[in-house]
Amino acid sequence: MDWFPRWLKTARSPSAVGIYLAQNTIVALDEHQQTTPHHYKVDQGATMSSALRQLIEQQGWQHRQLYIALGRNWYQHTQLEKPNIPNEELAQALPWTMRDLVNEPIDTLLFDYIDLPPGPAGQPRMAVYSSNKAQLAELVDAITPVCDIATIGVDELAMANLLAPEQRGLLLHKVPGQELTLTFIHQRQWHFSRTIRGFQALDDEHIPLDQFVFDNLLLELQRSIDYAVGQLKLNEPDHWYLALPQRVTPAVQEAIQLVFNITPVSLTTDTLTPESLPALAILDDKVV
Numbered sequence: 001m002d003w004f005p006r007w008l009k010t011a012r013s014p015s016a017v018g019i020y021l022a023q024n025t026i027v028a029l030d031e032h033q034q035t036t037p038h039h040y041k042v043d044q045g046a047t048m049s050s051a052l053r054q055l056i057e058q059q060g061w062q063h064r065q066l067y068i069a070l071g072r073n074w075y076q077h078t079q080l081e082k083p084n085i086p087n088e089e090l091a092q093a094l095p096w097t098m099r100d101l102v103n104e105p106i107d108t109l110l111f112d113y114i115d116l117p118p119g120p121a122g123q124p125r126m127a128v129y130s131s132n133k134a135q136l137a138e139l140v141d142a143i144t145p146v147c148d149i150a151t152i153g154v155d156e157l158a159m160a161n162l163l164a165p166e167q168r169g170l171l172l173h174k175v176p177g178q179e180l181t182l183t184f185i186h187q188r189q190w191h192f193s194r195t196i197r198g199f200q201a202l203d204d205e206h207i208p209l210d211q212f213v214f215d216n217l218l219l220e221l222q223r224s225i226d227y228a229v230g231q232l233k234l235n236e237p238d239h240w241y242l243a244l245p246q247r248v249t250p251a252v253q254e255a256i257q258l259v260f261n262i263t264p265v266s267l268t269t270d271t272l273t274p275e276s277l278p279a280l281a282i283l284d285d286k287v288v
Contacts, residue, residue: 017064017147018279019052020155022071023177026052028059029279035269037276049142062146067285068139069158069278072178075131076102077156077193079116082124094128102130109133114157117191120233127190129154151285156193160185161284162267162277163241170225170237172252172264174244175275176203180217182224184234192228196220202248209248214255221256240264243274 020027026040026048038059042051056062078101085093094111102109109130116125136152143149155175163169163185171183180199184192199217201207228234240256242249242264249266257263268274 015064016150016283017061017066018281018283019066019068020071020275020279020282021048021052021068021074022175022275023073025176025275026055027273027275027279028055028061029276029283030061031283034280034283035271037271037273037279039275047138049139052139053142053146056143056146063148065148065150066143067150067282068152069155069282070131070152071155071175071278074135075129075154077154078102078128078130079125080128081119082115082126098128098130101128104130104132110136114190117232117234120231151282153282153285155278155281156181156183157190158278158281158285159183159243160188160190161281163188163239167239168235168237169239169241171241171267172221172244173274173277174199174202175278182221184228184237186235191234192232194224194227196224202245205247209251212248212251214252217252218255218259221260241267243267243277245274246270 016031018029018031024042026042028038028040030036038055040051040055042048056064078098080101083090083093083097090113091111094113095106095109098111099106110133111128111130113126113128116127119125140149159171159173160183163171165188168186171185172180173183174180180196180202182194182196183190196217201212225236229236240260240262242252244252244266246268249268253264253266267277272280
């Protein structure tokens, strides 16, 4: 995956660090120590750019190659039918195509897109990603004096790298501060995602496990699968994966197994938390 190539593409250096910019946290993974993520809280009043620069200097990562995955608070994602214009003209037309679909003035945003599987009637579809131009420029200006930025991508696309190329998978991913997300992935390509609201308690370590009732979650999973398969004509996933807090993972696995007769595989470990995985996944963009 190589997303946002028109936004940023610089010279490559030999040693990489995966970075995930979550809501109030930076997670970093050295490619040589991929089971030891560094979690860095962004202090109130500090900017994400200044905090990342400070983390780089603290870790001695100057002149390293950065692969950056943006959290949901950095971008807006919109799915729509693809305009019937040549691909070489589409990049320039995106702002006008999206002018009524975004929450900010189009001249303040940068846009890029990926192609999606055709709709039920065979019409071409695409997913458009937009992000604040000034916010990204501030990030780049703060980091490029000390590091090369190889690529900037988004977390939901990066997570597709964690599945084997031949797999057709369903992924449930929950990062603190973000809603639960269900994603359909095939051949390491993002095909469909849905935000499932109302499950912030999955992050709350003070709630006893026996108080979790997963009926609503299971219902939302079934609705999402029915929509993806019935309306979008996607194939049912062969494998299910969880990127959830370790504390709740066994209970979610058991609930899903009872209803769907499939046991999801957990992608998290004692050290690789859900917010660590996008930093690990974005490293897969590295060209050796």
